[in-house]
Amino acid sequence: MKAVICAEYGPIGSLAVEDVPSPPMQPGHVRIAVDACGVNFPDTLIVQGKYQFRPPPPFSPGGEVAGRIVEIADDVRGLETGQRVIAVMIFGGFAEQVVVPATGIIPIPETMDAETAAAFMITYGTSMHALAQRGRISEGETLLVLGAAGGVGLAAVELGKQFGARVIAAASSADKIAVALEHGAHEAINYREEDLVERVKAITDNRGADVIYDPLGGDATTQALRSIAWRGRLLIVGFASGQIPEIPANRLLLKGCEATGVFWGNFIQREPSVSRDNVERLFSMHARGALRPRVSRTFPLEQASDALECLQRREAIGKLVLVTGNAANP
Numbered sequence: 001m002k003a004v005i006c007a008e009y010g011p012i013g014s015l016a017v018e019d020v021p022s023p024p025m026q027p028g029h030v031r032i033a034v035d036a037c038g039v040n041f042p043d044t045l046i047v048q049g050k051y052q053f054r055p056p057p058p059f060s061p062g063g064e065v066a067g068r069i070v071e072i073a074d075d076v077r078g079l080e081t082g083q084r085v086i087a088v089m090i091f092g093g094f095a096e097q098v099v100v101p102a103t104g105i106i107p108i109p110e111t112m113d114a115e116t117a118a119a120f121m122i123t124y125g126t127s128m129h130a131l132a133q134r135g136r137i138s139e140g141e142t143l144l145v146l147g148a149a150g151g152v153g154l155a156a157v158e159l160g161k162q163f164g165a166r167v168i169a170a171a172s173s174a175d176k177i178a179v180a181l182e183h184g185a186h187e188a189i190n191y192r193e194e195d196l197v198e199r200v201k202a203i204t205d206n207r208g209a210d211v212i213y214d215p216l217g218g219d220a221t222t223q224a225l226r227s228i229a230w231r232g233r234l235l236i237v238g239f240a241s242g243q244i245p246e247i248p249a250n251r252l253l254l255k256g257c258e259a260t261g262v263f264w265g266n267f268i269q270r271e272p273s274v275s276r277d278n279v280e281r282l283f284s285m286h287a288r289g290a291l292r293p294r295v296s297r298t299f300p301l302e303q304a305s306d307a308l309e310c311l312q313r314r315e316a317i318g319k320l321v322l323v324t325g326n327a328a329n330p
Contacts, residue, residue: 009047013309030069031098037066037094044312046061060093066086067098085105134235138165148170150215158292167184212234217239217242222247226251229257
């Protein structure tokens with residue numbers, strides 16, 4: 001099979017597509033012929049050795065795939081060959097085949113094609129967990145979404161609207177602002193041209209944002225925290241800026257607010273029943289047209305480096321997806 005190989009930790013541009021043996025089958029697992037692979041920010045870190053998990057090279061990056069089951073271990077029940085499924089993993093997804101535990105398989109709804117399915121689970125799963133369990137967002141509250149045109153940002157905008165929140169989208173360009181508004185944001189702030197703190201105060205009549213969704217880190221976190229409401233919740237989702245901020249504890253004290261970590265990958269392992277409930281809610285929202293995943297670009301597997309570098313430069317709007325040769329030969 002063909003796979004994107006990280007031979008050693010280093011620049012994204014050093015990745016190469018190689019012909020490698022198919023992964024061996026294992027008890028309790030299924031083999032998936034991968035049609036499409038979601039591209040996510042942790043993928044840019046793992047190939048550079050900067051992620052919290054460091055698989056020993058050589059390995060393939062890639063944390064979510066959509067495809068068809070082509071082989072099932074003898075001890076697995078309830079799945080069928082040919083079934084369209086999603087799988088989420090830490091690494092290994094940028095390949096034409098993956099072998100994954102059957103317990104983590106998610107059937108793809110009939111309403112989704114493979115590219116949408118590959119772009120769905122990490123972004124919407126993260127944002128659902130962030131807003132529902134960690135942010136405890138409720139109808140009528142104000143949600144400020146930083147990086148609102150990225151994969152997780154757009155998902156948070158759409159879900160915030162579904163929860164009945166007033167959504168303020170913050171992004172770095174007019175094009176990104178337009179996309180966030182198109183996906184349901186009520187207000188928008190271009191933080192390259194406007195003062196984030198002053199604009200949030202103006203929009204909320206000086207009350208501030210009840211929930212702040214922050215996948216950026218760096219200076220954006222510090223600025224956003226200055227605009228948080230009394231008893232607000234700052235959701236720490238990631239550090240796409242490349243900087244881990246130091247959060248001033250006095251700000252938490254003065255506003256009686258919280259800074260809360262969001263680690264979806266750990267959540268789905270520790271609280272699988274709650275995670276399954278989240279997935280069912282997400283699929284129901286998508287089926288009725290309330291969620292509109294945006295795949296802005298697709299790349300062949302051979303251009304994985306280009307896709308990751310585009311994401312690293314924060315040029316992507318919505319999600320990027322890799323497609324394999326399997327997609328053309330169902």
